[in-house]
Amino acid sequence: xxxxxxxxxxxxIGVPIVAxxxxxxxxxARLFIVTFLNGLTLASLYFIVASGFTLVFGLMRNxxxxxxxxxxxxxxxxxxxxxxxxxxxxxxAAGFAAAAVVGLAMQVSIFRFMPGQDLRQTLVTIxxxxxxxDCLMWAIGAQVHQMSPPPWLDGPIRNLPVIRAxxxxxxxxxxxxxxxxxxxxLFLNRTRVGMMIRAGVDDRAMLAAAGVNVNLVFATxxxxxxxxxxxxxxxxxxxLSMVPGEDTRLLLASLVVVIVGGMGSVIGAAIGAAIFGxxxxxxxAYVPTYSVVFTFVILVLVLAFRPRGILGRPA
Amino acid sequence: MSAANWRGAMNVExxxxxxxxxxVPARAVGAPPTARPRFKNPVRVRHLLVLAxxxxxxxxxxxxFTYQIGAQALALGLIALSLTFLGGFxxxxxxxQMTVAGIAGYMxxxxxxxxxxxxxxxxxxWLAVLIGIVLATGAAAFIGWLSVRTEGIYTIMITLxxxxxxxxxxxxxxxxxxxxxxxxxxxxxxxxxxxxRDPTPFYYLTLFWALAGYLFVVYLLRSPFGIALxxxxxNPRRMHALGFNVTAHRVTAYAIAGAIxxxxxxLFTWYNGLVTPGSVGTSWLINILIIAVLGGMRHPVxxxxxxxxxxxxxxxxxxxxxxxxxxxxxxVVFLVIVLFSRxxxxxxxxxxxxxxxxxxxETRWRSARGRLYAR
Numbered sequence: 085x086x087x088x089x090x091x092x093x094x095x096x097i098g099v100p101i102v103a104x105x106x107x108x109x110x111x112x113a114r115l116f117i118v119t120f121l122n123g124l125t126l127a128s129l130y131f132i133v134a135s136g137f138t139l140v141f142g143l144m145r146n147x148x149x150x151x152x153x154x155x156x157x158x159x160x161x162x163x164x165x166x167x168x169x170x171x172x173x174x175x176x177a178a179g180f181a182a183a184a185v186v187g188l189a190m191q192v193s194i195f196r197f198m199p200g201q202d203l204r205q206t207l208v209t210i211x212x213x214x215x216x217x218d219c220l221m222w223a224i225g226a227q228v229h230q231m232s233p234p235p236w237l238d239g240p241i242r243n244l245p246v247i248r249a250x251x252x253x254x255x256x257x258x259x260x261x262x263x264x265x266x267x268x269x270l271f272l273n274r275t276r277v278g279m280m281i282r283a284g285v286d287d288r289a290m291l292a293a294a295g296v297n298v299n300l301v302f303a304t305x306x307x308x309x310x311x312x313x314x315x316x317x318x319x320x321x322x323x324l325s326m327v328p329g330e331d332t333r334l335l336l337a338s339l340v341v342v343i344v345g346g347m348g349s350v351i352g353a354a355i356g357a358a359i360f361g362x363x364x365x366x367x368x369a370y371v372p373t374y375s376v377v378f379t380f381v382i383l384v385l386v387l388a389f390r391p392r393g394i395l396g397r398p399a
Numbered sequence: 400m401s402a403a404n405w406r407g408a409m410n411v412e413x414x415x416x417x418x419x420x421x422x423v424p425a426r427a428v429g430a431p432p433t434a435r436p437r438f439k440n441p442v443r444v445r446h447l448l449v450l451a452x453x454x455x456x457x458x459x460x461x462x463x464f465t466y467q468i469g470a471q472a473l474a475l476g477l478i479a480l481s482l483t484f485l486g487g488f489x490x491x492x493x494x495x496q497m498t499v500a501g502i503a504g505y506m507x508x509x510x511x512x513x514x515x516x517x518x519x520x521x522x523x524x525w526l527a528v529l530i531g532i533v534l535a536t537g538a539a540a541f542i543g544w545l546s547v548r549t550e551g552i553y554t555i556m557i558t559l560x561x562x563x564x565x566x567x568x569x570x571x572x573x574x575x576x577x578x579x580x581x582x583x584x585x586x587x588x589x590x591x592x593x594x595x596r597d598p599t600p601f602y603y604l605t606l607f608w609a610l611a612g613y614l615f616v617v618y619l620l621r622s623p624f625g626i627a628l629x630x631x632x633x634n635p636r637r638m639h640a641l642g643f644n645v646t647a648h649r650v651t652a653y654a655i656a657g658a659i660x661x662x663x664x665x666l667f668t669w670y671n672g673l674v675t676p677g678s679v680g681t682s683w684l685i686n687i688l689i690i691a692v693l694g695g696m697r698h699p700v701x702x703x704x705x706x707x708x709x710x711x712x713x714x715x716x717x718x719x720x721x722x723x724x725x726x727x728x729x730x731v732v733f734l735v736i737v738l739f740s741r742x743x744x745x746x747x748x749x750x751x752x753x754x755x756x757x758x759x760x761e762t763r764w765r766s767a768r769g770r771l772y773a774r
Binding site for chain 2: 145147149194202203204206207208210211212214215217218219222332335336339340342343347372373374375376377379380383384387388391392
């Protein structure tokens, strides 16, 4: 793309956004900024869940459509762990561990035996998502579960300029998302296992030929990816709520985030999550009945101009 | 030589030297046509038997079986047929087929008559149905245009995202789609003195369209377009090099599948008498995939087989287990099929008949050649 076209598209996309933002600030600055913060914190949750999805997809070409069910599973187990121990951090650990164990079991007992069969693996994940969702409904019921935030994150932060007060827990999602993102980046770029995973994303066969136990790498990645969904579940159990149907919502979020950001790229997931979170929240705040249309428009625009997503590379 | 290459070679070779077809047990609906020289009458005794059974079915079954089992299976089978056509022969698994069917249903309700007066325009039923099918076909072509920009496993994700987005749209939008309630009381018309929602007329209505759709797909798969589509499924790059416009073929396949799904969607809406966000929700998007995979995607008849099994499970499996646990039952059945059969019930059927005929002393190769599906 030449310099001219870069400027052209930056103007075409940027000017309306700046104009709308200016109108939003001028019209109701408080609403605009609160919506902005809500969007970013929601994006942080989406990023945590979707990064697991994109990690698994990038390495194994496995579209794990049971990712939403793992999110719900982690959320429920975190909820009960919090009830039992009273500690939010233990709940986080429990959610992560539960989803990671289920993910590991899926990889070791099923997907290991069908390498390279993308479609069949996807069909299996669909079947598993139905089974897990229904088992959860059977065991826990269809009523809404909502977790309370830990005491040290409870209540609003007061005395802020313009918006006056904002929920501490929601605001804390932002650093949590950034910490997880940075940790994931360090893990992938600075550790030996991360190096193997990146090598596997580029060329699985060559990695195996180099003497690496690919099955072990796959199992580790799948456990981490599923665990991130569970971790997101515990975080989302406070901000959103746990109820059958949330799995679909987070699955849609993960799908849109990785389609927009580029499949297999963690940084792409962060960009996609920021776009999707902001658009969804602004849509809900300003044009409630058509908010999902904006999501759809973004999907269409990205697919029309960058079929592999913003940071996607050919498979 | 890979399996795909073998299939490709089999397609290209003229079948003039066609070996005499091995004797096939003529029992089940799912029996695929045997290899044979071209231009011979493809109708076999078993086809006539199945047709006679289907025509006579309402006369010896109860209204419940005619309507709830027969008509529902045929309407769902028609929607699943669109996915079988797209997935089995175009190599594109779209999860948005129920969305297309739902768009047709919604349009019939919006342009025709439904219980919600403020929303419905109340135009004559034939116009509403026509508009519904045309708009749904257009939507399908648009979905196709979007999703063919990427390939393979990406398709399933993009179509799922589109389908779920449409679900949230109709759920949140009250001005046009009437939100959570959806469109109630969308009934077929009274025509020629017959109320077409009565079990027997409605059964024949769905049977007519199911047969029309089935024969259309079978015909289409042998037309130049169908052969090219299957070539694109097996090797898009080679077809592109041969001068075929791969994208145009794929989008056309989406549009054709969309038209089939739209007809099925109108029938399914009339069957239910309503169309709600629930009928285009994730579970129904996936149910259509389950039906198609359950039956098998290598022959159009698989869609109807899968639909029959699905509807029977839906109505009777819950008597054995808990009424609430239908999803668990269907999930486990789907899991077992996906794990243990390459091609659903049709796959099991062909594996079984290969085993039977090799026991009778035929070679594996001859037997497998006899099993070649309509392609």
